[in-house]
Amino acid sequence: xxxxxxxxxxxxxxxxxxxxxxxxxxxxxxxxxxxxxxxxxxxxxxxxxxxxxxxxxxxxxxxxxxxxxxxxxxxxxxxxxxxxxxxxxxxxxxxxxxxxxxxxxxxxxxxxxxxxxxxxxxxxxxxxxxxxxxxxxxxxxxxxxxxxxxxxxxxxx
Numbered sequence: 001x002x003x004x005x006x007x008x009x010x011x012x013x014x015x016x017x018x019x020x021x022x023x024x025x026x027x028x029x030x031x032x033x034x035x036x037x038x039x040x041x042x043x044x045x046x047x048x049x050x051x052x053x054x055x056x057x058x059x060x061x062x063x064x065x066x067x068x069x070x071x072x073x074x075x076x077x078x079x080x081x082x083x084x085x086x087x088x089x090x091x092x093x094x095x096x097x098x099x100x101x102x103x104x105x106x107x108x109x110x111x112x113x114x115x116x117x118x119x120x121x122x123x124x125x126x127x128x129x130x131x132x133x134x135x136x137x138x139x140x141x142x143x144x145x146x147x148x149x150x151x152x153x154x155x156x157x
Contacts, residue, residue, distance in 0.1 A: 029067045038071070039079045049073040049080075091134055098124055108141065116141040 038052055050073050051057065061068045071079075095102065102124040110116050120136045 029065050031069050034061075034068065035071060035075075035079050038076060039083050042076060042080060043083070049076050052076045094126075095122070095124065098126060104136075116143075 041047060042049065042051055052071050052075070053073055058070050061070065102122050105121050105123065106118055107121070108116065108118045117138065118141045119138045121133055122136055123131065123133050125131055
């Protein structure tokens with residue numbers, strides 16, 4: 001103390017720990033934003049719905065913030081469905097704005113399990129002259145497989 005000219009702020013270690021805990025506390029957690037990030041991780045990386053229930057993912061989230069609210073796979077499915085509907089409306093609005101033509105293409109194939117699928121895709125050029133390709137529908141195709149049935153199936157989905 002004789003060599004140190006600065007008076008210590010804390011007389012005991014307990015006061016110092018309490019103050020540092022307040023300073024180390026993270027920002028307020030936005031649970032809605034956490035769910036959006038988890039949804040985007042599932043979409044972008046092709047994770048299974050159960051991803052949100054993985055032990056080490058939950059451990060990581062709890063380590064980063066003790067206030068995190070963990071969600072179930074059913075909640076993540078619900079979040080993904082809401083995200084899908086939002087993107088569908090956004091695409092409808094986006095395509096409605098363009099006064100240009102669109103092109104529809106379909107692709108049919110048979111999986112290794114002998115199940116048949118069809119995908120309907122739209123192609124259009126936006127106002128910035130960028131080519132866009134968006135999947136409109138993707139579904140399992142039940143027999144019969146005539147061209148008339150394919151058109152009806154795609155347009156009804």
